[in-house]
Each structure stands twice: as structure tokens, then as C-alpha cells.
Amino acid sequence: MPSNAGTTRLVIVESPAKAKTISGYLGPGYVVEASFGHVRDLPRNAADVPAKYKGEPWARLGVDVDNGFHALYVVSPDRKQQISKLVKLAKEVDEIFLATDEDREGEAIAWHLVETLKPKVPVKRMVFHEITKPAIQAAVANPREIDRDLVDAQEARRILDRLYGYEVSPVLWKKVMPKLSAGRVQSVATRIVVERERQRMAFRSAEYWDILATLAVAKPGEGPRTFNATLVALNGDRIATGKDFEPTTGRVRAGAGVVHLDEGGARGLAARLADRPFTVTRVEEKPYRRRPYAPFITSTLQQEAARKLRFSSQQTMRTAQRLYENGYITYMRTDSVNLSETAIAAARRQIVELYGERSVPPEPRRYTGKVKNAQEAHEAIRPAGDNFRTPGEVAKELSAEEFKLYELIWRRTIASQMTDAVGSSVSVRIRAVSSAQEEADFGATGKTITDPGFLRAYVESSDDENAEAEDAERRLPTLVKDQPLTADELAAQGHHTQPPSRYTEASLVKALEELGIGRPSTYASIMQTIQDRGYVVKRGQAMIPSFLAFAVIGLMERHYPRLIDYDFTASMENELDEIAGGDHAAVDFLTSFYFGSTNGTGDQAIAHAGGLKKLVTENLSEIDARSVNSIPLFTDDEGREVVVRVGRYGPYLQRALPGAVSGSAPASAPASGEGEGEEGGSQGDRAPIPEGLAPDELTPEKVHELFLGGGGERKLGDDPSTGEPIVLKSGRFGPYVASGERKSSLLRSQSPDSLTLEQALQLLRLPRLIGVAPDGAEVVANNGRYGPYVKRGDEFRSLDSEDKMFTVTLDEALALLAAPKTRQRRAAAPPLREMGNDPLTEKPLVIKDGRFGPYVTDGEFNASLRRGQTPEELTLEQASEMLAEKRAKGPAPKKKAAKKAAPAKKTTAAKKTTAAKKTTAAKKTTAKKAAPKKATSTPNE
Numbered sequence: 001m002p003s004n005a006g007t008t009r010l011v012i013v014e015s016p017a018k019a020k021t022i023s024g025y026l027g028p029g030y031v032v033e034a035s036f037g038h039v040r041d042l043p044r045n046a047a048d049v050p051a052k053y054k055g056e057p058w059a060r061l062g063v064d065v066d067n068g069f070h071a072l073y074v075v076s077p078d079r080k081q082q083i084s085k086l087v088k089l090a091k092e093v094d095e096i097f098l099a100t101d102e103d104r105e106g107e108a109i110a111w112h113l114v115e116t117l118k119p120k121v122p123v124k125r126m127v128f129h130e131i132t133k134p135a136i137q138a139a140v141a142n143p144r145e146i147d148r149d150l151v152d153a154q155e156a157r158r159i160l161d162r163l164y165g166y167e168v169s170p171v172l173w174k175k176v177m178p179k180l181s182a183g184r185v186q187s188v189a190t191r192i193v194v195e196r197e198r199q200r201m202a203f204r205s206a207e208y209w210d211i212l213a214t215l216a217v218a219k220p221g222e223g224p225r226t227f228n229a230t231l232v233a234l235n236g237d238r239i240a241t242g243k244d245f246e247p248t249t250g251r252v253r254a255g256a257g258v259v260h261l262d263e264g265g266a267r268g269l270a271a272r273l274a275d276r277p278f279t280v281t282r283v284e285e286k287p288y289r290r291r292p293y294a295p296f297i298t299s300t301l302q303q304e305a306a307r308k309l310r311f312s313s314q315q316t317m318r319t320a321q322r323l324y325e326n327g328y329i330t331y332m333r334t335d336s337v338n339l340s341e342t343a344i345a346a347a348r349r350q351i352v353e354l355y356g357e358r359s360v361p362p363e364p365r366r367y368t369g370k371v372k373n374a375q376e377a378h379e380a381i382r383p384a385g386d387n388f389r390t391p392g393e394v395a396k397e398l399s400a401e402e403f404k405l406y407e408l409i410w411r412r413t414i415a416s417q418m419t420d421a422v423g424s425s426v427s428v429r430i431r432a433v434s435s436a437q438e439e440a441d442f443g444a445t446g447k448t449i450t451d452p453g454f455l456r457a458y459v460e461s462s463d464d465e466n467a468e469a470e471d472a473e474r475r476l477p478t479l480v481k482d483q484p485l486t487a488d489e490l491a492a493q494g495h496h497t498q499p500p501s502r503y504t505e506a507s508l509v510k511a512l513e514e515l516g517i518g519r520p521s522t523y524a525s526i527m528q529t530i531q532d533r534g535y536v537v538k539r540g541q542a543m544i545p546s547f548l549a550f551a552v553i554g555l556m557e558r559h560y561p562r563l564i565d566y567d568f569t570a571s572m573e574n575e576l577d578e579i580a581g582g583d584h585a586a587v588d589f590l591t592s593f594y595f596g597s598t599n600g601t602g603d604q605a606i607a608h609a610g611g612l613k614k615l616v617t618e619n620l621s622e623i624d625a626r627s628v629n630s631i632p633l634f635t636d637d638e639g640r641e642v643v644v645r646v647g648r649y650g651p652y653l654q655r656a657l658p659g660a661v662s663g664s665a666p667a668s669a670p671a672s673g674e675g676e677g678e679e680g681g682s683q684g685d686r687a688p689i690p691e692g693l694a695p696d697e698l699t700p701e702k703v704h705e706l707f708l709g710g711g712g713e714r715k716l717g718d719d720p721s722t723g724e725p726i727v728l729k730s731g732r733f734g735p736y737v738a739s740g741e742r743k744s745s746l747l748r749s750q751s752p753d754s755l756t757l758e759q760a761l762q763l764l765r766l767p768r769l770i771g772v773a774p775d776g777a778e779v780v781a782n783n784g785r786y787g788p789y790v791k792r793g794d795e796f797r798s799l800d801s802e803d804k805m806f807t808v809t810l811d812e813a814l815a816l817l818a819a820p821k822t823r824q825r826r827a828a829a830p831p832l833r834e835m836g837n838d839p840l841t842e843k844p845l846v847i848k849d850g851r852f853g854p855y856v857t858d859g860e861f862n863a864s865l866r867r868g869q870t871p872e873e874l875t876l877e878q879a880s881e882m883l884a885e886k887r888a889k890g891p892a893p894k895k896k897a898a899k900k901a902a903p904a905k906k907t908t909a910a911k912k913t914t915a916a917k918k919t920t921a922a923k924k925t926t927a928k929k930a931a932p933k934k935a936t937s938t939p940n941e
Helices: 016-023 077-092 104-117 133-141 148-175 186-202 263-273 298-309 313-325 341-355 391-397 400-416 505-515 523-532 547-559 566-580 586-595 604-608 611-618 700-708 757-764 810-818 876-889 907-930
Strands: 009-013 030-034 095-098 123-125 207-217 226-234 237-239 278-290 421-433 439-451 484-496 536-539 542-545 630-635 641-647 650-656 684-688 714-718 725-731 734-739 742-745 768-772 778-784 787-792 795-798 833-837 844-850 853-857 862-864
Touching: 009 016, 009 077, 016 030, 016 313, 030 077, 077 104, 095 104, 104 123, 104 148, 148 547, 148 566, 148 586, 148 611, 186 505, 186 523, 186 542, 186 547, 207 263, 207 439, 226 421, 263 484, 278 439, 298 313, 298 400, 298 505, 298 523, 313 400, 313 505, 313 523, 313 876, 341 400, 391 400, 505 523, 505 566, 523 536, 542 547, 547 630, 547 641, 566 586, 586 611, 650 700, 684 700, 714 757, 725 757, 734 757, 742 757, 768 810, 778 810, 787 810, 795 810, 833 876, 844 876, 853 876, 862 876
Parallel strands: 009 030, 009 095, 095 123
Antiparallel strands: 207 226, 207 484, 226 237, 226 439, 278 421, 278 484, 421 439, 536 542, 630 641, 641 650, 650 684, 714 725, 725 734, 734 742, 768 778, 778 787, 787 795, 833 844, 844 853, 853 862
């Protein structure tokens, strides 16, 4: 598109990839440059605060709360060079177009660019939903002004999150553990995961039985000869199913009015029904119709990419960003299900080409969003352009993961404009009378799809892995009332009720969306933040909360319940929407939230409590740190309360002494964040919790095992030479035996469960004196970092097995020590597991054991397994995702070799240097002690 004669325009976008694509659509006279995302933000730490503000009492927050919540913005250090470049370009052009994303965040970036560049030429805002030539040309031709209401809403959100994080996080530092963070959305997301785990911990399984009958028709007509039916009622009373049991007791719900069959009852009834006639008592047939799904929005894209492609939320958004910036899809952060008229027309044309005219409904489909607090005015996520490119047409241009995601988006978009899937469903009841005159009713359902409609293009997945696919058919024979049937087989079936499933990233995003919490642009970052902070660990796709998360959420539930209340958090989103719409002032909202003024729009419960500031300062002394860091589990058979303590070195079990209450302590008792850790207090015996053990796996049986056999303190016997007890313990570095002042770690080949007194005595005698060499030097055997060895003076030689430490003779040891040292390269250890080829690169992936634990590698990039992951459970998709993240970061920068300091020429000079260093270090230490504490980490949203 040619510029006006003699006019030069600077177009600023967010990313270089976006800049490259857009520059190809604009003619001469346009300079397209990237801002590399956000250019300014609140100070991340004390070092970012400009010198002239360092003395201000509000500098720590970066927000002057006493003067209209004025924000102190600073240019990010890694953006300064690019800003200088943009400033220079702004002086050389006649006009500036700000082409950042069209949402609140993009609007704020545009405003920050104006505030930072301070241009002397006209500035216009250009917006678009897709990066195609027609869309870019239309955006240049129809610019607008910066929307200050959207900017105010985004600025209010950023300040709100800073106030929340910087006021609440220090409470966690003092009462739980240093360097923790709280956040308006982060903490609520963590609470959701913790509440689900609590339900699993409280769950008690129940067993119930029914009968599966394989029934046959005498004269098969249309359909199969046999089909399955399940026992549903006995003598008119319904047979109990999983929904009829209380999840916390495993008992049948009061008033359920059902028959609870056990194994004996089910097998006995099956025997009494053998060889009895079966008769159809009811046949109900209904038409089946299923409408297609709406096009993707951000949350549904993340959910389906997780289910179908096993992508994390971050991976999905990172891939979608590349597809958007290179012109393949529309903007990927949206909660709108609308499609433009041109998009609908493109989809309908393509459906006719690929599936025929019968697959297109007479009228275009239009969808209404169900997302609470939906705000964005974008289209749904769809293929870009007025004519969609099929996956086959773009396959050679995209990476493997880009292709998979594009195909998913294309299929969903096409399916959304196709005809309904239609067919019929049938429900059948069958009765048999047992030899004991019991009336047993069986039920069966069938589904036949006569026209799959949209299911030809797309079938949505479910979070329930056992759920039946929507395009699956269950065909029954043609049956009529009173038709006789025979039973080929009657099998008693046992079932167990299951605890509620853990959240996956996909289902957690869905839960947040349904509650109206968070926004499309924040879901992926929230998923990552709660994992980075150690609140949640992924095991496969499941999200498991840590005990640290239990402690943090427990504190907030007891002392700041409103701050993690679902309705309250959603109401703040509503108020931010009102600011974006120009209906409320940001200052009033922030004042009400922070100071408690009831004149503004802030939440009244917080306002009546005196606001956030008063809430977190006045209640601090009421928080019993020890109680907060204690998570009660149960009371054992001996009446001892068992709790999990969150200590500075990780969680551990503690069992109260008789008569002691382990879950409480005097208000003055310190928590792990205040100096107690694992060493403080003496409330009973302890046992470490193995890394990777989920909270709901701490059953009474498992706890008993940890205390008695798996690492808790256990007496093995007495040392016959000293009379002192020999005790098996577990410490930070694994199990060990102790007797008096002597301690010794277990060998790699030894297990705490099977360790004997004789083995413990051998360990406690290490290092073992083998004898004295002819030169008078002692020869000893011991176990070290690199395995067993023998030693004489400074000479070491390795032993080929741990057993040799206890059996090697003096002559054998001397022979080893006399042999020359050989620097034989150790044979490479075999991989722990071969995983197959990476779906993205086709390179073979293997898991190896490294110095810092297991890691997955493709031969070029390595990625350590994350906390809670095991080589056995790691999936190929997870490994591929981990390596993709490593590739995206690029190779690690090589460390420069440190320059060697010139040796001191004189002893006196060396002494002076050492003394000077000591003096400087002492001054620094004194200065640190005198200086007031400042935030050392930035709490996130």
C-alpha cells in the first residue's frame, strides 16, 4: 500500500516476527519496527527504582498510594537499547502508527510507547485481528485514537496486582517461608487445586456390584445377534451405583432407597438367574441430534490442545503466537465466539468443496458466548484470510507442532458451520425372574448415527478418559416389547467409587473461566506461575498441590478469606470491565480496595474491613505461624495426631507425643519462616516425606510405613561392644544409622526396609582399618562420593563392589595400591529409558541419569526432569514439550574464563590485600545489617 508522496510512517508492533510479516504488506514509505513487548513496567526490585525516588516511602510498591495511586514506571533494562532505536526513528518520520494487539494489554503498551518516546509527530492507533494484507491495509486506512478507558482499566489491573502481591506476599515470608508469592488470580487458582486434593484426601472408596448380561435374540434381524445389558433394579428398587455413596464415608447415602449388592449377593443372584427366560418390557426410541461446537476461544483452545495434542497452556499459546504473527490464524487471546461474515462465507465455501452441499446448513451459524465477564471484541480463533488454507496447503511451511495446532483450529472452525449430527437413540428394559422369584430388571442403551454432519470434521475430546466419544455408535438388535431373549452369559461385576479427578491445566483453565476469574491473556501465565512457585507439580497431565500450597491457602482461608473468595475475585473483574467501559473511575476503585473507603466501587467487605492495607498489617500478630504450617492428617490407633509440617527443608511428618496437641503451639512459637525449620521444637517423632509423594497418598498405611519402615526412626538393636542403641534414621541426604556419636549413610545397595543389625554394625565401623603397610602407614577401606575405595596416605584406589569394603585383605589392598593409576574412561551408562522419536523433530529421545538427576535428551538439547516426574511416568509428549522449551531458549551462553589474578610479589602485599578484603567484607556486612529490608522478589498476579 503506497504511502502519501513524501510521507514516511513508523509502524510499531510488539514482536520482530510480526514486524517482518507486516512489512511485507506495506509499500515504500513505511518503516516497521518492534517494541519487543512491554516497554515500561513498575520497578521489579529496589535496584530498578530511580535514585530520586529511593527515599520515598512508597518506592517499594512503585505506586504512590497517597497521591491518586500514581504509578512509577521504569523502562525495562533489556528494552533500553530498543527504545533508543525507536526514539531515533520517531524523529526521522512524519507519522507514527501504533500497531500493538487490540486488547487492554496492547492498548496499554501503545500508551506506554507514547509516554516513553514523546514523539513530536502525529500518532495514530491501528488495529487488526489477523495479519493478512487486506487486514493490514484496512487498519492503516482506518486508524483511531488510543482508548484511554482501556488503558485505565489495564493500569488499574496492574496496580491492583502489585498492591495485592506486595502487601500479602510479605505475610507469607514471615509466617510460612521466604520468597513465596501471593497473587489475585494465582492464589485463587492454587486454592482450587488444593480444594480438589482435600476432597481426594477425605475420600473413602466404596465397593458395589452389579451383573452384566450378554443377551441374545432368537432370530436375529437387522443389527447384531447379541448385546450387553446391566442390572439396574431388583424387585422394583434401583441397584446402587457410584453416585449413591457418600464420598467421605463410603456408605450409601441416607434415604437413597437402593439395593447395595456385595460380591456374594451379585454372584448368588447371577446363579439364580442362570437359564431363566428374559423378556423385553420396554423399548423407547428417540431422535438423536448434536449441534456443532462453537469456534475456539483462548480457553477452549488450551483445553482441546491439552486433550488432543498433550500441549501445556504455555506451549499452546507460544505456538498460537507464532501462527498469528506469521499470518496463519487470527488473534489468539479472545473470549469471543463470533465469526465475521467473510469468515463464515469462507468456511461454508470450503465445506461445500470438501464435504458436499448437504453438509452446509441453509442458514449460517452464529454463536453466543457463555463466558462470565467476557470483554474482548475480537473474533473467535480461526484460520486467517478470506479463503481458508487447508492443513495440507500449509504443511510444508509449518513446524510439526504448528501444523498440529493449525489443523485443530481449522477443523474446529469448519465444523462450527456444518450441519448437525443426527441419528437415533434407543433405551431398552429387560426383565427376568430368578429361581427365588426375584424380579431383576436390566437396561441397555444404543445410539445410531445416520448423518454424522460436523462430526466428519471434528469430535471434541473429554477430560474423562473413560468417556465415550461422541461419534461412537452402540448398535442394538431390532427389539420389540415382549420379545423373548436368552442369556449367553451372566457375569457379576465389582466396582469401586473413585475420588474426584485432579485438575489438569485444561480443566483448571475451564474452572477459572466459568468462575469469571482471569482473562484470556493470563491463563497460560497463571498455569506456569503456580508451578514455578512450587505450589503445584504436574504428574503426567494431573496438577498436584504441594504441602507448601496447603500451608499458604490455609493461612489465607483463616485470616484473609475474602482475598481468595471466588465471587470477590470475579467481582473485581467486573469492576475493571466497568472502568474499561468508562462507567467508573480507576482511582475510586483502587482507593476502596486499598484503604477501605466506601465511597468508591471497591468490594464492600474489604472496605468495611478497613481495606487491604489495614487487613494485612493489623491481623499479622494474630497469625500463629506454627499452626499455619501444620496440616492435620488423622489421629492414629493410639490416639496420636499425625500432621504434616512445612519446614525449611521441605515437608515432614510429625506424630504427637501422648497428651500433646501437635497441630497447635503457643502464639510465640516460630514457624519455618521464622526460624524453626526441621530442627526446632520437640513435639514428637518425625519422618520425612519422600519427594514426589502426593498429599492424598499419605494414607494411614503409608504413614505407618514411613514412620516404621521407610525412613522414620527405628531401633535396630544394641551395639554389643558399647551397649549403645543402634537407630535407623532418615535425614536430608537419605537414610543413615546412628549410635552415640557415630553415624553412617546406607549404601546404594541397601534398603531401610531390610537393613539388619549386622549390616548396621558394619556401616558404623567405616572407615575400616584393614591393617598397617610395611612403611607403617594405615590402610583403610571406606565409601565415598564415587563409591568404595581403599586408601593409604594420599593414595586411593577404587574397589569394584561395596561388599569388598568389608572383606578386602591387607595383601589385596596393597596390591591395588601398588598398581599404577589408570585413567580408564568409564563406559557410558545405558539410558534409563528409550522413549521413541520426538513428534516435533523425529529425533530419538532417551532418558539418562546425570549428575543432577535424570534428564531427557535428543542428543543436542537436554532437559532435566521436573520435580515429581519419574523416568517411568514421563510421556513422550511431555519430553517433547520440555525439549521444545529448551530449543526456544537457544544454547546456553558459554561462560567466560575468569582471569587469573597476578600473584602477589611480596608477602607483605598479600597480607595487606587480605586485610583489605576482610575490612571491606566487614563493612558490607555491617551495611547489610543496618539497611532496611526490601522486596527481593517480585510477587506475580
